[in-house]
Amino acid sequence: MVVDGLDETDGVDRLFHALADATRRDILRRCGRGELSVSRLAAAYPMSFAAVQKHVTVLERAGLVGKERRGREQLVRTDPDALARARRALDELESAWRARVDRMSGLLTEAAGPGTPAKGPDR
Amino acid sequence: MVVDGLDETDGVDRLFHALADATRRDILRRCGRGELSVSRLAAAYPMSFAAVQKHVTVLERAGLVGKERRGREQLVRTDPDALARARRALDELESAWRARVDRMSGLLTEAAGPGTPAKGPDR
DNA sequence: TCCATCTACAACCATTTGGTTGTACGTTAA
DNA sequence: TTAACGTACAACCAAATGGTTGTAGATGGA
Numbered sequence: 001m002v003v004d005g006l007d008e009t010d011g012v013d014r015l016f017h018a019l020a021d022a023t024r025r026d027i028l029r030r031c032g033r034g035e036l037s038v039s040r041l042a043a044a045y046p047m048s049f050a051a052v053q054k055h056v057t058v059l060e061r062a063g064l065v066g067k068e069r070r071g072r073e074q075l076v077r078t079d080p081d082a083l084a085r086a087r088r089a090l091d092e093l094e095s096a097w098r099a100r101v102d103r104m105s106g107l108l109t110e111a112a113g114p115g116t117p118a119k120g121p122d123r
Numbered sequence: 124m125v126v127d128g129l130d131e132t133d134g135v136d137r138l139f140h141a142l143a144d145a146t147r148r149d150i151l152r153r154c155g156r157g158e159l160s161v162s163r164l165a166a167a168y169p170m171s172f173a174a175v176q177k178h179v180t181v182l183e184r185a186g187l188v189g190k191e192r193r194g195r196e197q198l199v200r201t202d203p204d205a206l207a208r209a210r211r212a213l214d215e216l217e218s219a220w221r222a223r224v225d226r227m228s229g230l231l232t233e234a235a236g237p238g239t240p241a242k243g244p245d246r
Numbered sequence: 247t248c249c250a251t252c253t254a255c256a257a258c259c260a261t262t263t264g265g266t267t268g269t270a271c272g273t274t275a276a
Numbered sequence: 277t278t279a280a281c282g283t284a285c286a287a288c289c290a291a292a293t294g295g296t297t298g299t300a301g302a303t304g305g306a
Contacts, residue, residue: 009145020139021264022132025216032224039282051265053284058263072273072282083217087210093148094206101155144294162252174295176254181293195252195303 011063012089018062019086023047024055027065027076034068034077041076134186135212141185142209146170147178150188150199157191157200164199 018024023045030036030044042052056076059065064082068075141147146168153159153167165175179199182188187205190197 012148013143013145016139016143019213019216020136020143022136023264025135028216029219030223032220037282047264048266049283050267050285054264069283074283078220083213083220086213090142090206090209090213093142093151096152097155097201097206100152146294160252170294171296172253173255173297177294192253197253 014058014062015064015082015086015089018058018064021055021058023052024059027052027055027059028078028083031065031076031078034066034075036076037070037073038067038076039073137181137185138187138205138209138212141181141187144178144181146175147182147187150175150178150182151201151206154188154199154201157189157198159199160193160196161190161199162196 026045027041030041038053038056039049041056042049045052056065056067059078060067062082063079063085065076065078068077149168150164153164161176161179162172164179165172168175179188179190182201183190185205186202186208188199188201190199192198
């Protein structure tokens, strides 16, 4: 690992990793308002309470949900900005990718020039 | 696992999982055009050729890149539509989530007839 | 032809994941 | 106070991940 270092890599890792599980995506869908407690959530899935708890923790560390205590229960709410952050990560990816395409097209177009267009490895 | 069944779960899983690694995201950034062979790519990372090969395989099974053989080398190109698919998955997630929020807000609104102006939405 | 290169893939290993059960603790209701 | 509920967390386990090395098959160039 540790290839990037430029963007907030770990955060993006956690974001996409959290999204890469159907149960966790379903939790996100359900928790628009902070109305669902962890145990209420857990009742909806064919797995133990502890397992759902872990999924919520993963979502929480990815910044996709927050928890708010109400009495003895813990209400889960998905962060409205979180998906926007994921979208931004995709945008960044796409724009970097597109820029590279353009740059390469440009290089190919003016390919005649001898002037070492190199020096543009990564980044 | 197997909670959804409604959307094309496995594909989305593979998509986000593929995106949840900095090296793989970097490969995506680089491979806008099909100009980079696997070994060329591998030279850019502090890991073995086989490791990079595996990353490319993960990206390929997620539909994020395609490979095209040219002579003895295999050129990698990111699929322009792939990120769009990821974006759509996010959209689906957000819309489902938002629908749920609206539905709940609706219920709350018509439940709070007389008093209880409370329900003070934080923030 | 022979050799270097590029790729594919198997075998192996350490760590992480996703699940389980069990225990402990705070809070609410009887 | 006591019992039930909701949560937190540790310990454990099987399977998947991310990495390694090694071997073998194609391809291209000398």
